[in-house]
Amino acid sequence: MFDINHGNLDDSPDVGQEIVRRIHDRFGDFPARFQKADLVRLDVPQKDIIPVLSWLRTETPFVQLTHLTAVDWLEDGQFELMYLVTAPDLMVSLHLCVRLDRAKAEAESVFNLWLQAETYEQEINEMFGIHFPGSPRQGVPFILEGWRDMPPMRRDFDTVAYCDRTHPVRPGREHQDSRVYVGRKFGEKGYLK
Amino acid sequence: MSLKNVIAPFSAWARAVQKPFTVPTAETFRPGADRYRGWHINDTEQCIGCGTCSDICQNSAIDMKPVDEPNKGDSGLRPLVDYGRCCWCALCVDVCPSGSLGLSSNYIWIDRDPDVFRYIPGVDRKEWDSDEKGWRKDDGFNLVDPDRVPMPMMMPVEDRVKTWAEVVLGYTEAEARAEAARCVECGLCVAACPAHMHIPDYIAAIRDGHYDVAVNHIYDNNPLPEMCGKVCTRRCEDVCSIGVNGDPLAIRWLKRFATEQFSDLSAVLSHEQPQIGTGKSVAVIGGGPGGLTTAFYLAVRGFKVTVFEALPQVGGATFFGIPKYRFPLGSLEKQIKLMTDWGVEIKTNHKVEPDEFKQLQQDYDAIYIGTGLLKPSSLRAEGEDLPGVMPAIEMLIDHHLGKTVEVGQHVVVVGGGNVAIDAARISRRLGAEVTIAYRRRLEDMPADYEEIEDAEAEGVHLMTQNIPLRVEQLPGGRLDFIWGPAEMISEGGGRPRPKLIEGIENHLAVDKVIVAIGQKPDLRWLPADVAEQISNSWGGITCDENGMTAAPGVFAGGDLVNSTADAISAIADGLKAVDGIINYLGLGTKP
Numbered sequence: 133m134f135d136i137n138h139g140n141l142d143d144s145p146d147v148g149q150e151i152v153r154r155i156h157d158r159f160g161d162f163p164a165r166f167q168k169a170d171l172v173r174l175d176v177p178q179k180d181i182i183p184v185l186s187w188l189r190t191e192t193p194f195v196q197l198t199h200l201t202a203v204d205w206l207e208d209g210q211f212e213l214m215y216l217v218t219a220p221d222l223m224v225s226l227h228l229c230v231r232l233d234r235a236k237a238e239a240e241s242v243f244n245l246w247l248q249a250e251t252y253e254q255e256i257n258e259m260f261g262i263h264f265p266g267s268p269r270q271g272v273p274f275i276l277e278g279w280r281d282m283p284p285m286r287r288d289f290d291t292v293a294y295c296d297r298t299h300p301v302r303p304g305r306e307h308q309d310s311r312v313y314v315g316r317k318f319g320e321k322g323y324l325k
Numbered sequence: 326m327s328l329k330n331v332i333a334p335f336s337a338w339a340r341a342v343q344k345p346f347t348v349p350t351a352e353t354f355r356p357g358a359d360r361y362r363g364w365h366i367n368d369t370e371q372c373i374g375c376g377t378c379s380d381i382c383q384n385s386a387i388d389m390k391p392v393d394e395p396n397k398g399d400s401g402l403r404p405l406v407d408y409g410r411c412c413w414c415a416l417c418v419d420v421c422p423s424g425s426l427g428l429s430s431n432y433i434w435i436d437r438d439p440d441v442f443r444y445i446p447g448v449d450r451k452e453w454d455s456d457e458k459g460w461r462k463d464d465g466f467n468l469v470d471p472d473r474v475p476m477p478m479m480m481p482v483e484d485r486v487k488t489w490a491e492v493v494l495g496y497t498e499a500e501a502r503a504e505a506a507r508c509v510e511c512g513l514c515v516a517a518c519p520a521h522m523h524i525p526d527y528i529a530a531i532r533d534g535h536y537d538v539a540v541n542h543i544y545d546n547n548p549l550p551e552m553c554g555k556v557c558t559r560r561c562e563d564v565c566s567i568g569v570n571g572d573p574l575a576i577r578w579l580k581r582f583a584t585e586q587f588s589d590l591s592a593v594l595s596h597e598q599p600q601i602g603t604g605k606s607v608a609v610i611g612g613g614p615g616g617l618t619t620a621f622y623l624a625v626r627g628f629k630v631t632v633f634e635a636l637p638q639v640g641g642a643t644f645f646g647i648p649k650y651r652f653p654l655g656s657l658e659k660q661i662k663l664m665t666d667w668g669v670e671i672k673t674n675h676k677v678e679p680d681e682f683k684q685l686q687q688d689y690d691a692i693y694i695g696t697g698l699l700k701p702s703s704l705r706a707e708g709e710d711l712p713g714v715m716p717a718i719e720m721l722i723d724h725h726l727g728k729t730v731e732v733g734q735h736v737v738v739v740g741g742g743n744v745a746i747d748a749a750r751i752s753r754r755l756g757a758e759v760t761i762a763y764r765r766r767l768e769d770m771p772a773d774y775e776e777i778e779d780a781e782a783e784g785v786h787l788m789t790q791n792i793p794l795r796v797e798q799l800p801g802g803r804l805d806f807i808w809g810p811a812e813m814i815s816e817g818g819g820r821p822r823p824k825l826i827e828g829i830e831n832h833l834a835v836d837k838v839i840v841a842i843g844q845k846p847d848l849r850w851l852p853a854d855v856a857e858q859i860s861n862s863w864g865g866i867t868c869d870e871n872g873m874t875a876a877p878g879v880f881a882g883g884d885l886v887n888s889t890a891d892a893i894s895a896i897a898d899g900l901k902a903v904d905g906i907i908n909y910l911g912l913g914t915k916p
Contacts, residue, residue: 291383299384299410302440307388310376310400311512311525317401320521322545323622323903324596 141193147224148172151192159184173227181230182240185215189245193219194226197242200252202260206287209234211262215242232262241267259285357430362413362460364429365406367447371425374400375511375566378417378426381468386410387417392448398564400513408442415460420468422509422566429456471571474504476578482782485650486753492650492779493555493578498534501582504575505532507567514561514576519889519897520546524561524576531579537593539583544594547896548621549614549660552643554581555652558743558773558891590663601912602628608689609633610677611696613641614892615883617664618899619693623906624668631689632669635676637726641697641883643892645722648747650754679852686878691906694866694874695883695895698844704739708796709840713804717748717841724751732757733836737806739763739793740841741770746777748839749785759784760833762791764811764823792825796838806833846885855879871905872898880905 144150152164152172159180165173176184188194199216208231215228232239241264242249251274253264258274261283273279282289314320348355357363374395379387388405395401404417404426418426426446431453436442447454477494479485485492496504510525518524523542530539543550557577565573587593605628609616612634620630638644640657665671677685685692701716703709717738724730734757738749741763749759761780763770767789770777781787790811797805808831811823846864848856859874859881861867866874866881873880882898884890907913 292385295384295386295410301385302407302409302443304440305388305405305407305443306390307379308391308402310374310389310402311510311515313389313391313402314400314512314516315521315523318516318521320515320523320546321900321904322523323900324545324594324598324625325541 141222147219147222151194151224151226154192155184158187167227170224171227172225173229175229175231178230178232178239181213181215181228182242184228185217185242185245188217188226193221194224196220197246197249197252198225200242200249200256202256202262202285204260204285204287205231205234211237211260213239213256213262237261238263238265241265243267259283261286354433357432357459359430359458360460361430361432361458362415362428363432363456364408364434364451364453365404365417365446366427366429366451366454366456366459367404367445368425368427369403369447370396371423371569372399372403372447373423373425373511373513373564373566373569374402375422375509375513376400376402376404377420377422377469377509377511377566378404380509381416381420383414383416384410384412386412390445392445398513398517400511400516403445403448405443405445409439416468418460419462419466421462422469422571423569424462427462428460429453430458431456467571469509469567469571470507471567473507473572473575474500476575486750486783489649489754491653495585496575496578496582501531501579502534505529505579508532508574509566511566513564513566514574517560517564519560519894520900521897522547522561527583528574528576528579531583536583536586540587540590540593541595543580543583544590546900547893548618548664549643549892549896550580551584551656551660552614552640552652553577553893553896554579554584555656556643556647557893558889560893588659590659591666594663596625598626600627601907602626602910605629605690605910605912606631606688607691607693607906608685609693609695610682610685611641611694611883612636612639612671612673613695613697613883613895614643615895615899615902616641616693616695617661617669618896619695619880619882619902619906620669621664621667622900622903624664626907630669632671633675633677634671634673636722637673639671639673641695641895645725646718646744646747648721648751649725650750651747677850679850682850682852682855690878690910692879693899693902693906694879694881694885695899696848696850696885698846698884698890700845700847701840702843702845704793704796704838704840704842706793706795708798708804711796711798711804713802713836714796714838714840717744717839718844720748720839721751730755731837732839733803734758735835736760736837736839737762737833737835738839738841740843741765741772742841742843743772743776744844745839745841746772746780746785748841750780750783752837752839753780753783753785757836758786760786760788760835762788762793762806762808764790764792765821766790766813769820790823792823794830799834802836804835804838806835806838807831808833844884868898870901871908872902873905873909878909880909 163175167173194217196218198218201214203212211232211234213230218225250268253267254269255274256262257270376389379389386407389402390405392403479494505528508528512525514524515521527539527542559577561576562573607623607628607630609620609632612632620632624630701718732752732755736752736757737760738745739762749761752759791808792811794807794809799805809825809829813821814824815821859866859876866885868881868886880902882902883895887894
């Protein structure tokens with residue numbers, strides 16, 4: 133695909149380096165990490181992510197949304213969305229990472245760029261509680277039918293407490309903590325305390 | 326109503342003879358993918374029962390259960406999985422320190438009874454136990470850091486042999502906390518430690534930065550922890566679950582770190598022991614680790630305890646045996662000071678004689694004997710009595726009492742234990758070229774592996790599978806150390822034993838031959854009737870489960886009694902004697 137400013141990306145000896153150079157020229161100096169020969173990670177501010185994705189989708193060989201997922205950075209008060217965008221003809225992928233405010237938990241949809249984003253955004257909406265306004269199936273259960281709890285992939289979701297509520301321990305279970313068990317078995321003793 | 330609607334119910338009957346679209350999974354087995362996460366499998370031979378799988382489980386689906394035939398050195402527990410709660414996330418597999426746990430690719434198991442979906446993988450046999458496929462921990466993938474924080478050394482190796490300064494520098498706070506954070510708190514170390522120290526508890530306290538709490542855990546059943554923190558034989562590290570597929574936790578260095586944080590121990594230590602021993606007195610003969618342990622923990626209970634030590638300084642082998650570059654005198658004195666501060670009376674330069682022993686039996690309510698092994702085993706080769714052939718133990722005692730020890734230009738040290746290594750490294754520091762002659766292989770050496778490495782780094786030459794034949798006098802006062810090579814013979818199930826290859830004689834010209842092939846008991850200081858009553862076939866002392874000898878009220882411990890002959894075993898014997906003496910005097914809590 134031809135770029136009027138830079139020439140044909142397909143001819144570049146290192147597509148990863150070249151696409152990062154073009155993104156830097158066009159949008160700003162985002163931190164880039166060359167993770168593998170065919171994978172580059174870019175940390176993009178939230179205000180720039182839609183312009184970058186639109187440009188990649190329409191004006192470069194990076195036309196395929198391979199994956200969209202999220203990470204809960206609880207301690208930082210942020211969510212991170214991770215778009216994996218691939219140039220299928222060149223077999224090179226860009227990993228575009230965006231931090232969001234965890235309290236607001238809202239991001240623009242990319243459903244209008246890639247139809248399949250609808251499903252990814254539905255899943256992230258259900259699992260992390262991140263809202264994508266305008267995405268078609270927000271709030272429609274994906275796999276969690278009748279879920280009334282906190283979105284389960286949020287890290288402050290207490291899995292054990294949920295498990296205890298919904299799948300009560302059946303009678304007959306008995307756990308021995310190895311630390312305590314060993315101490316008792318070998319007669320561990322204190323002489324001051 | 327259309328014609329279609331009328332016909333439809335009947336046309337459906339046509340489906341009854343068609344092949345169904347669905348797959349009857351119960352009858353037709355479809356194998357899972359190569360990395361499928363199905364039912365658990367566990368190699369129970371490899372599993373050590375550390376319970377890390379149970380700890381990490383996000384659903385509390387795993388219980389640790391006692392099993393009938395545990396392996397030696399493990400907890401005796403094995404994981405039981407409750408499939409009413411398991412979500413097959415495989416975190417248990419990914420964290421497993423021994424790598425024994427896996428998930429098979431089998432996912433089909435049908436039963437009407439919900440309670441059967443709960444079993445101990447590997448113990449309750451299942452048809453998928455031998456499944457090669459399924460989820461396993463990836464090679465090189467570890468949720469727990471397998472690499473130990475390296476211990477910094479005081480100076481470059483070439484300078485070490487010029488000084489008696491302590492070699493090991495000790496962890497910084499950041500290093501200690503990083504190392505402590507690798508612990509999974511399984512407690513296998515507690516079982517391996519002869520004194521059953523509260524190891525996971527003090528490591529957790531170090532990790533959290535609560536060093537005063539750590540020291541209180543440490544002193545709870547070891548009154549010489551700074552010594553153990555520097556020179557312990559650390560059997561705890563041999564069984565560490567992280568050590569199965571990585572470096573074991575540096576338990577010894579962490580203990581050292583915690584105890585070195587406080588110069589005044591009585592300011593951080595506390596105890597609330599009832600003073601049950603008021604008015605009772607105990608004599609401790611021999612101020613080694615075992616005797617000091619008994620003395621210390623009886624003194625905190627109000628007993629009047631007197632320690633009788635023949636040498637000018639208590640500490641036993643940790644004083645006269647262990648070189649100061651490993652265990653400086655100040656470090657020992659700091660620990661002894663706490664004992665005297667807390668009421669232990671110490672009489673040094675006081676060797677108990679037979680008559681006095683009888684008097685002690687009259688004057689004290691109980692006696693503890695911990696005089697150790699001081700009589701050197703002889704070389705058992707021609708020329709063993711030549712001047713210049715000397716026992717390592719005598720050399721170490723002379724050296725530590727400040728006497729001049731002449732080692733000449735070149736010495737050979739015969740033996741492979743820690744005493745041999747200590748004699749070799751001291752000789753290096755005295756300026757000699759040193760060769761160690763050991764009859765078995767390097768991997769058979771009983772000495773601590775880090776000691777061996779350090780000795781080699783300091784220029785000690787190791788000769789293994791080397792059997793001394795005889796020692797001859799050379800002109801000019803030197804000695805000819807004549808040895809033959811050995812081959813290793815495996816017989817039965819025991820470790821291979823060295824066998825002399827006949828007909829080969831090698832010569833090594835040396836100034837001294839230092840013999841470090843063990844020590845024997847010497848009970849000649851006891852009255853003959855008492856020695857007769859309490860000693861056993863090898864000249865040591867046999868005790869009952871309370872640490873008491875055949876003579877009522879006379880307890881014993883340490884190298885005289887146990888077969889391991891290390892400081893921490895002596896401390897464990899001392900603890901046993903504390904309980905034994907309290908019970909013997911009828912002061913124990915009534916059941």
